[in-house]
Amino acid sequence: MAVNYPNGKKFLAESHMPKTTKKKDLIYSNRGMTLEEEINSSNEHYLSSGRAVIHKKPTPIQVVKVDYPKRSAAVIREAYYRQSSTTDYNGVYKGHYLDFEAKETKNKTSIPLSNFHEHQILHMKRCILQHGITFVLIRFSFFNRVFLLNSSYLIDFWEDTMNNGRKSIPLAFIEEKGIDVAYGFNPRLDYLDAVDKLLEHTNK
DSSP: OOOBOTTSOBOOOGGGSOTTOOHHHHHHHTTTSOHHHHHHHHHHHHHHTTSOEEEEOOOOEEEEEEEEEETTEEEEEEEEEOOOSSOSEEEEETTEEEEEEEEEEOOSSEEEGGGSOHHHHHHHHHHHHTTOEEEEEEEETTTTEEEEEEHHHHHHHHHHHHTTOOSEEEHHHHHHHSEEEOBOSSSSBOHHHHHHHHHHHHTO
C-alpha cells in the first residue's frame, strides 16, 4: 500500500527492510528529503506521541494588492515573503523552551557563516538571556550527516568573523563540539535525543 507524507512525498518503508539492513543503507534511503521536511515529519511524530510541542514558525507575508469581488470575500492578488526576524523553529520540551535554526550545506569541510543572519544571532542571544535552549541543526548534504550545535558556539564564530575572523565553522569543529543526530524510522530525525544530551551537559 502506498503511503504518503502530508506534503505529498512518498514514504520509503524502512519497516520492510530486513533486520540485517546496515546503517549506511538506512542513511542513504533518507536522501531526497530536505532537512526541513525531515524536521517537520519528526515534529509531527513528537506532537502525536505527546513527546514535545515544536512547530516551524510561519514566514511573514507582506500583502500589497487585494481585490474584493464580493463584499464577503477578499482575494489576495499580490504578496511577498518578508524575511523572518527570528529562527526557524520553537516549542516546548520537558519544561524547556526550545528555539533553533536549521541549515544545510553542500560544502564538505565547513558551513559558511553567510548561511546565517545577524537578526537570527541576536534572537538566539535574547533567548539565552531568558534561559531558553537554543541550537542549530546542521546537515552536510554530501555526507548526509546531521549535527546539533549549541548556539553559543555559533555566536562565538559569528562575533569572531565580525572581527575579521574565519568565515565558516569547520566540520572538524562541529564533529568535536556538536552532537550527532541519528536517522531512524519514526521519528525520521530524532533530534530530541541530541537535545537530551545537550541538556545533560547544560545541567552539569
